[in-house]
Amino acid sequence: MIKTRKFISDSRIPLLALAIFVSMSLTNEYFFKPVNMTGLFESISAYGIVAIGFTFVLLCGQLDISMGSVMALTACVFMMLLPIVGFVPAMLIALMLGCVCGVITGFFVATFRLPPFIVSMTMQLAYRGIALTITSSTPVSNMHPTLLAISEVMIGPVPITFFLFIMVALIAHYVLTQTQYGRNLYVIGGNINVADNLGLHVKGHLWSVFVVQGFFAALGGIVMMTRMFSASGNLALDGPLNIIPMVIVGGTAFSGGKGGAIKTLWGVILMNIIYNAMSMFSLQANMQEMVKGLILLIIIVADKYMENRFQKV
């Protein structure tokens, strides 16, 4: 009995996802169609990969809301380079650019110990500004054969990019739980002063999580290109709005030191099923944004309330 209760409380997010999935399949005739299933899995992969990167940042007790802008910038550079240098070099350059974005954001946070939210807010605008400038505010489209080929590889109704996301999540899970680096992140997120006294290289670790997120944001931007074939400076404007709830719902806390990659995996799947269900009930786009904002608000307030509820002020 106790075992069952523990199982339910540990896996409530997967169970909730399953429950919504089943009830949607029963109540809505269009939900469990191959077309919608493919769309659901496609929409998971790009933002899901970025959410894994965001998990690293949150675990370390930091915050970086520039993921949408990094996706836009790297996707624009990727699409501009694609016809010139070919697929693999363009991808490597875009991934490197993502890392550079993370290095810049992390520099201000790790070296000056500035509040991460205000730094990432500034950098978010700067990266988007650069993306808009280099593309002259026009979309860059390209039906490159390699991109087309990747988008057409399917296993059943599931596109290959979804398996890339699962793989990324598993690797991240391995790094976070089985390596010293991953354990150090939990320690730093739990209590940064203790980590400092333990002799951990706090500055390096803080810096590294921003680089990890930059890398995953770039990868997510490229994955997004395999189904959109067009990048613009305004790509992923709703990135933070979509990605933050996925990670927090999964069970990673803003306070740091709590959570994991597998939890984020389930959070991503649950939120995407909810977003998909909203479209199924043909909610207006503006109303959908409002519902998403309210979900984000409730998640933030609940998380912070649970963290601070024993404090008087």
Place this chain on the structure above:
Amino acid sequence: MSDVNESKWNKIGGWTRDNTNLLLLIALIIAGALLSENFFSWTNLMNLMRRISVNGVMAIGFTMTLLVGGFDLSIGATLSMCAVLCVGVEKSSGSAALGMAVALSAGLAMGAFNGVLMMVTRGGSGEAFLITLATGMVGTAIALTYCSGLDIYGVNADWYKAIGQGNVATFPIAAIIWIILMVIMQVIIKKTQFGRRLLLSGANKKSAFLVGIDVNAMKLVGFTIAGLMAAVAAIIMTSRTTAASPYSGNGADFDAAIASIVGGNSLVGGKGGMVQVLIGVMIYGLITNILNLTGVDSVVQYIVKGAVLLLAICLDKLNRR
């Protein structure tokens, strides 16, 4: 901290460190004067005042949230929401006064909502950032839903247009409103017991709580004023343009944040005031003016302004060290 044997140069050095913002403003004024011979003409100065007054009113609200130890990213969305509500209600009811009342109460409600959430979470600036990020998204969605994503036109009352366009003896009314609001706020936070409590609760909420100050109520007041100021800014803006767009507040929160922080209001709360707002808003207005005069693209302007903001918070951090 002043030492009796402190040399004159140390004093000057200390003064310079404390007043970097004022020196930056003077440097920008000189740069403006060198760039354009019309810079010091009365017309140009008054135009500048009229243009910066919307951002100035926003910066007052933003500074109030900084002073109580918070941070408000939602005021841009509140500005959009109040602007479309103000013009929309005016258009449908034909009464400008009613539109203003609706806009002001919407701003008040939005600010109070933020404040209540801050009370519930007992948050500092990190919490405030996340909460107002989310309420800002909700506010933008409300504005978009209200006007179905379209611009609204329909301001007809002459007295209403005068708020943004009129002058009193060649001095713009919008700037007068801004300055009066700043004076009122400065008197409240520096000269009254309530204001001292507000600043203390922002500077150190634990000790403020221990001496018997209702810190949560102070947070509520700070955020409510921010919402109200966004509504006032929306009224000034719509009366100047006689139209409202659901996107008009995009980036306005960022502008207010830059102006407020560049002026010298500390990010940790409890330190600053309306003098800093005046200096910061002038600096911001002059930077925008100079960038426009030199023909810099509006997207590149954001990168420049972001760099200025990063520099300002680095300076703030170094001063506190």
